[in-house]
Amino acid sequence: MTLIASNALDVFLVASGPFVGSFVATSALRWPAGKGFVGGRSACRSCQAMLSWRELIPIVSWIALRGRCRRCHAPIGALYPLTEAAALGVGVWATLQFSGVELALVCVLGWTLLALALIDARTKLLPDLLTLPVLVLGLAVAGAQGWLVESLIGAAIGFAVFALVAAGYRRWRGCDGLGLGDAKLLGAAGAWVGWVGLPGIVLMASLAALVVALPMARRLGGRSRHVEIAFGPYLAAATWITVVHGPIVAA
Numbered sequence: 633m634t635l636i637a638s639n640a641l642d643v644f645l646v647a648s649g650p651f652v653g654s655f656v657a658t659s660a661l662r663w664p665a666g667k668g669f670v671g672g673r674s675a676c677r678s679c680q681a682m683l684s685w686r687e688l689i690p691i692v693s694w695i696a697l698r699g700r701c702r703r704c705h706a707p708i709g710a711l712y713p714l715t716e717a718a719a720l721g722v723g724v725w726a727t728l729q730f731s732g733v734e735l736a737l738v739c740v741l742g743w744t745l746l747a748l749a750l751i752d753a754r755t756k757l758l759p760d761l762l763t764l765p766v767l768v769l770g771l772a773v774a775g776a777q778g779w780l781v782e783s784l785i786g787a788a789i790g791f792a793v794f795a796l797v798a799a800g801y802r803r804w805r806g807c808d809g810l811g812l813g814d815a816k817l818l819g820a821a822g823a824w825v826g827w828v829g830l831p832g833i834v835l836m837a838s839l840a841a842l843v844v845a846l847p848m849a850r851r852l853g854g855r856s857r858h859v860e861i862a863f864g865p866y867l868a869a870a871t872w873i874t875v876v877h878g879p880i881v882a883a
């Protein structure tokens with residue numbers, strides 16, 4: 633009986649992924665335009681025409697409409713279907729390791745990390761409105777599983793390490809290299825994985841950022857010192873992999 637209930641919850645969670653993704657994409661596009669996170673994509677951004685339910689089915693509608701508004705033919709960004717697919721992917725990926733209530737919690741984490749990654753990539757900001765709930769949820773999960781102390785220490789070390797790096801960089805270069813938002817995100821990650829998971833997250837995120845940022849810097853030639861990259865997406869991805877599969881490199 634519990635098994636059946638658990639399976640039904642799992643199916644519901646995975647199936648709701650694309651709809652959550654739709655909400656995440658809308659929120660990421662609106663942030664920080666002042667409209668906040670509330671509200672879905674109910675009207676065309678170009679002609680303001682209200683969209684019918686058939687135009688709001690995640691992924692399917694975008695493909696059926698070939699990425700254009702049915703009325704004004706304005707292009708609808710691929711961000712929508714891609715985010716919807718990514719949110720579906722989060723749920724499917726999480727079922728590899730989790731089910732039931734644990735799966736629900738991990739899905740909430742994954743979808744929030746997805747929103748953080750998108751917002752940081754677009755605005756270079758990681759809103760407290762999203763990082764703080766990740767921190768609190770991580771502490772709560774650890775508390776329920778009986779390892780609250782490791783979780784708290786992980787959160788403190790994660791935040792402190794990046795906050796120190798940020799302060800050091802500012803002193804050395806006279807400008808911001810790493811934002812405090814990154815420190816808060818690593819702190820939140822520490823709450824989920826404990827201090828043992830932190831070195832692997834920093835290593836994975838840094839390597840991934842280098843692989844993307846180095847070619848970009850090379851293309852820009854001598855001005856490479858001023859290339860700004862959002863670190864949040866890499867941190868979010870590394871956190872996700874560590875929460876689902878465990879620490880790659882343990883402290």
Ligand SMILES: [Zn+2]
Nearest residue numbers: 676679701704
């Ligand atoms: Zn339109």
